[in-house]
Amino acid sequence: MAVAGIDMGALATKVVILEGDRILAATTLATGETGETEAYKAMEEALRQAGLKLEEIKSVISTGTGRKRVLFAQKQRTAMSCHAKGAYFLFPQVRTLIDVGAESAAAIRLSADGKVEDSVGNDKCAAGTGIFLDAMSRMLRVSLGEMGAESLKATGTVPISSMCVIFAESEVISHVHKDPPIPCANILAGIHDSIVDRLFGMGQRVGMEPEVVMTGGVSKNIGIIRAMESKLGMKVLVPEDPQIVGALGAALFAQQENGIRESC
Amino acid sequence: MQNPVMQEMIDNLRKWKVEYQDTDFKPTLAYLDLVARYFERANSARDERKPLVGHLTLCPTEIFYAMDLVPLEVAMYGLFKTFLGGVGSYLEMAAQFGLPPEICSVHRATDAMTIEGAFPRPDIFVATTQTCDNVPKTVEVMAELYKSPYFILDCPYTYTERTVNYRVREYQDLIRFLEEQTGRKMDYDRLKEAVRKSYRVTELCVEINQLKKAVPAPLPCEGIFAQAAVNFLLAGTDEAVEFFTLMRDEVKWRVDHRIGAIPNERFRLLLPFVIPFWDMSLMEWMQQEHGATIVMDLVSIWAEDGKWFRDPDKPLENLARKTFFNPGYQLQGPMTDLLECVVQNAIDSKVDGAVIFAHRGCRSFGACIRSVKDELQKLGVLSVVIDCDIVDKSFTSREEVVEKLEGFFERLEERKGASGVVN
Numbered sequence: 001m002a003v004a005g006i007d008m009g010a011l012a013t014k015v016v017i018l019e020g021d022r023i024l025a026a027t028t029l030a031t032g033e034t035g036e037t038e039a040y041k042a043m044e045e046a047l048r049q050a051g052l053k054l055e056e057i058k059s060v061i062s063t064g065t066g067r068k069r070v071l072f073a074q075k076q077r078t079a080m081s082c083h084a085k086g087a088y089f090l091f092p093q094v095r096t097l098i099d100v101g102a103e104s105a106a107a108i109r110l111s112a113d114g115k116v117e118d119s120v121g122n123d124k125c126a127a128g129t130g131i132f133l134d135a136m137s138r139m140l141r142v143s144l145g146e147m148g149a150e151s152l153k154a155t156g157t158v159p160i161s162s163m164c165v166i167f168a169e170s171e172v173i174s175h176v177h178k179d180p181p182i183p184c185a186n187i188l189a190g191i192h193d194s195i196v197d198r199l200f201g202m203g204q205r206v207g208m209e210p211e212v213v214m215t216g217g218v219s220k221n222i223g224i225i226r227a228m229e230s231k232l233g234m235k236v237l238v239p240e241d242p243q244i245v246g247a248l249g250a251a252l253f254a255q256q257e258n259g260i261r262e263s264c
Numbered sequence: 265m266q267n268p269v270m271q272e273m274i275d276n277l278r279k280w281k282v283e284y285q286d287t288d289f290k291p292t293l294a295y296l297d298l299v300a301r302y303f304e305r306a307n308s309a310r311d312e313r314k315p316l317v318g319h320l321t322l323c324p325t326e327i328f329y330a331m332d333l334v335p336l337e338v339a340m341y342g343l344f345k346t347f348l349g350g351v352g353s354y355l356e357m358a359a360q361f362g363l364p365p366e367i368c369s370v371h372r373a374t375d376a377m378t379i380e381g382a383f384p385r386p387d388i389f390v391a392t393t394q395t396c397d398n399v400p401k402t403v404e405v406m407a408e409l410y411k412s413p414y415f416i417l418d419c420p421y422t423y424t425e426r427t428v429n430y431r432v433r434e435y436q437d438l439i440r441f442l443e444e445q446t447g448r449k450m451d452y453d454r455l456k457e458a459v460r461k462s463y464r465v466t467e468l469c470v471e472i473n474q475l476k477k478a479v480p481a482p483l484p485c486e487g488i489f490a491q492a493a494v495n496f497l498l499a500g501t502d503e504a505v506e507f508f509t510l511m512r513d514e515v516k517w518r519v520d521h522r523i524g525a526i527p528n529e530r531f532r533l534l535l536p537f538v539i540p541f542w543d544m545s546l547m548e549w550m551q552q553e554h555g556a557t558i559v560m561d562l563v564s565i566w567a568e569d570g571k572w573f574r575d576p577d578k579p580l581e582n583l584a585r586k587t588f589f590n591p592g593y594q595l596q597g598p599m600t601d602l603l604e605c606v607v608q609n610a611i612d613s614k615v616d617g618a619v620i621f622a623h624r625g626c627r628s629f630g631a632c633i634r635s636v637k638d639e640l641q642k643l644g645v646l647s648v649v650i651d652c653d654i655v656d657k658s659f660t661s662r663e664e665v666v667e668k669l670e671g672f673f674e675r676l677e678e679r680k681g682a683s684g685v686v687n
Contacts, residue, residue, distance in 0.1 A: 116671075
């Protein structure tokens with residue numbers, strides 16, 4: 001019996017179709033202006049991958065900032081709960097989850113049985129989110145996909161002191177135009193450190209305990225992961241597809257809601 | 265001549281009363297009447313040739329009433345304006361005046377209302393250092409803008425006999441100041457009477473607090489702020505005694521008949537601080553959507569069951585002692601007072617969770633949030649911290665607050681064993 005979870009974020013809509021413990025399909029599409037249309041499209045794509053029709057999906061639960069716009073979902077759940085649920089499914093040893101999306105970030109502490117014990121979010125400020133990286137990517141003319149790997153080539157790092165994206169841009173510009181020039185990799189390293197400092201601070205507010213898992217689109221950036229590991233002094237676990245964890249969690253809740261899976 | 269801005273607010277309070285006319289919680293209508301009359305007196309003081317005393321939170325209103333002065337709690341006026349339409353334009357004006365956003369928005373709004381002449385010009389200003397360090401600064405700004413004399417009462421950090429005596433001397437100095445400024449002499453028999461009535465209010469409030477802890481919790485959300493407001497504005501008056509007698513009787517009746525604030529109480533909550541004043545309907549939303557009642561809140565809690573009244577012939581000593589007992593004491597003194605208060609009330613009220621609205625401008629409380637959370641966690645009480653501004657609604661939208669509350673209620677539901685999924 002298949003269920004689906006749909007995570008409609010600010011920039012990307014993710015769908016997971018789950019049957020038992022098997023992920024039958026996982027899709028990620030850009031969230032458009034209407035939201036609802038893109039939710040249908042993402043769902044259709046996931047159904048196509050899974051070889052199923054919508055009528056064969058027992059239950060759909062939506063999550064994310066746009067969850068109330070997914071009209072074909074039977075129920076909703078907050079992003080915090082779904083990310084925690086999905087991360088715990090993938091890594092039962094997780095105790096601290098840091099989810100970093102396009103426009104928001106959250107640090108969540110979980111109990112040994114996967115329940116959320118505490119959480120703190122940053123949904124007010126672009127610092128420490130994907131938008132910050134996006135802005136820097138455009139400024140330095142390094143693609144988002146390459147930023148992380150490039151940052152690992154750094155021979156040093158430059159501090160980016162500003163908490164605000166706009167002011168950080170000014171700082172980066174001044175670094176770019178320094179004489180003698182500062183290697184781009186070092187500036188990138190500074191940018192990554194700046195983001196990780198914010199995320200680390202959030203983590204400290206809830207209390208960071210191993211194992212630490214990172215999810216969300218920004219965790220696909222290897223530079224962020226390495227910077228966080230360096231800050232923590234321990235390995236950080238990242239799912240194979242860190243963007244779908246929220247949708248996975250929503251699908252797991254759909255199983256729970258329909259008695260297919262026990263609550264934990 | 266009456267102030268038109270204040271008159272508009274009074275008219276809105278009267279309209280609000282009409283909206284609540286079908287409420288089944290009778291004290292609500294009495295409360296709205298009381299508050300409207302309070303502001304009407306302030307607005308008429310000049311016409312009636314009575315000195316108007318502008319003051320901020322936790323000032324000894326008993327002294328003002330005993331001298332037949334008309335008090336106007338300016339910060340409370342700002343909060344009522346926040347409920348009834350917002351103070352956004354005043355916050356913009358405060359920014360233009362040069363007040364940075366890091367300053368508590370309650371004070372920014374108050375200063376801006378002063379610049380705009382949004383309330384009648386007080387003849388005198390009085391403040392105490394008790395609530396926070398911004399209070400005396402705000403009063404100094406207001407006094408300068410209105411060219412009125414002012415007096416700052418110094419409140420010691422800890423409660424000892426020495427600090428009570430110090431406070432008595434502060435009150436003596438205040439009375440001398442008021443006598444000089446108004447030409448009126450203090451009638452100490454009236455003061456003793458006002459203090460006696462104030463203590464009666466405390467007794468009733470403490471009784472109400474005990475009743476509030478019943479299961480199901482009897483007090484609907486509309487009663488929560490009423491309790492604090494009437495105490496802060498009218499302690500020392502017959503009106504306050506009558507109001508709290510009515511409230512106590514109503515709450516007691518509910519407890520005796522096992523009538524809760526809502527039919528199916530699902531969660532009991534503690535409010536270790538205050539709720540955003542720009543949308544008090546959040547409390548109703550919690551009640552209706554999640555069966556969650558706020559059983560206890562910080563601004564209703566007295567220290568040590570409120571037993572501040574000793575010798576009836578020593579009114580100033582009683583008032584000085586009251587300083588360390590009245591709601592709000594938790595924020596000015598040692599953090600241990602706040603933590604003990606939170607812990608004890610969480611236990612006594614059998615709460616499931618705590619909602620901490622982290623007002624960005626409040627250093628007094630902000631510095632304690634982590635400690636409050638840790639103490640609640642030791643008790644097994646779930647808490648959520650919501651970064652917001654209690655007056656400036658542009659800082660955090662209702663949607664953001666609701667999102668965080670929904671996540672919190674999901675956690676509470678999971679703890680109860682439900683799946684926590686909502687429609």
